[in-house]
Amino acid sequence: MSLDSFLDDLEPDSVEDLDRDATLPGINEGEIVVIRSARRKKNISAYRAGGRIVVSIPARMSRADERAMVPEMVAKIRAQEAAITMSESALADRIDQLLRKFAPEITIRPSDVSWRAMRERWGSCTSVDRRIRISDRLKGAPAHALDYVLFHEAIHLEISDHSFGFKAILGRFPYTDVATAYLDGYEAAETALALPEELKKLLKK
Numbered sequence: 001m002s003l004d005s006f007l008d009d010l011e012p013d014s015v016e017d018l019d020r021d022a023t024l025p026g027i028n029e030g031e032i033v034v035i036r037s038a039r040r041k042k043n044i045s046a047y048r049a050g051g052r053i054v055v056s057i058p059a060r061m062s063r064a065d066e067r068a069m070v071p072e073m074v075a076k077i078r079a080q081e082a083a084i085t086m087s088e089s090a091l092a093d094r095i096d097q098l099l100r101k102f103a104p105e106i107t108i109r110p111s112d113v114s115w116r117a118m119r120e121r122w123g124s125c126t127s128v129d130r131r132i133r134i135s136d137r138l139k140g141a142p143a144h145a146l147d148y149v150l151f152h153e154a155i156h157l158e159i160s161d162h163s164f165g166f167k168a169i170l171g172r173f174p175y176t177d178v179a180t181a182y183l184d185g186y187e188a189a190e191t192a193l194a195l196p197e198e199l200k201k202l203l204k205k
Contacts, residue, residue, distance in 0.1 A: 031117075032074055034066065046073035053077050085139045088114050091150065095132070098151045102172040108157040115139065122183060123149045125156035132157075141182065148179035 032053050040058040047054055055073050057066060086094070091113040099106050111130040118124070118135035125132045132153045138146050151173050159166040170176070 032070075034070060036061070044069055044073060046077050048077065048081075081139055085115075086146070091115075091132075091134060094147065095150050095154045098147060098173075099154055102151065103155060103169050106155065106158050106169075110154070110157060123153040125153040127157060127160050130157060137186070141186075142179075144175035145179045145182040148173055148176060148183075 032055065035054060035056045036059040037056050038059045040056060042058060044058075044061075045056045053074050055070050057069065061069075092110060095110060095113060099109075108130065110125075110132045113132045113134065115136045116124075116133040118133065118137070121135060122138065123132065123134045132150075134146075134149060134153070138149060152170060155166055155169050159169070173179070
């Protein structure tokens with residue numbers, strides 16, 4: 001999706017949830033939002049924004065066509081993401097590789113690694129049960145950015161704070177600068193392309 005198309009949708013004619021009786025995963029969690037845009041005449045677009053799938057359709061599209069087309073667009077987005085997303089078992093394997101290479105003194109391994117819808121953090125670690133959660137915003141991210149977050153959280157398995165010792169180990173990761181540049185840039189883009197107030201209110205429900 002082009003930046004111009006995204007910006008065109010920031011002032012929608014109306015914003016709504018997909019019909020509640022539609023059988024589409026994510027509806028109850030507010031993951032899918034439909035925008036009826038007066039600017040759109042025929043074309044339909046779907047994209048991720050703020051962790052949700054936003055489908056922009058022409059304002060005049062019938063409800064019947066909406067019910068038929070929206071699930072198809074959502075399915076395409078999910079299929080594209082699945083094709084480039086590392087599995088949760090692969091995330092655990094990658095953590096093992098990173099620790100062996102950059103922090104062999106850490107022998108603890110996570111009991112579970114999972115993708116989670118996290119908007120405020122890139123990842124989290126609960127040292128008590130050794131569970132690591134990674135923000136789904138990193139699905140499809142460059143390998144160095146994902147590795148940086150995985151390594152960061154893996155160190156927390158043994159060091160719970162951000163002490164000098166923690167930073168010393170994290171500093172062994174060779175691509176810190178480019179990884180943090182990507183993460184900072186992503187967050188800056190999210191802020192710059194903030195969703196309109198009408199959509200924000202809907203997503204808070």
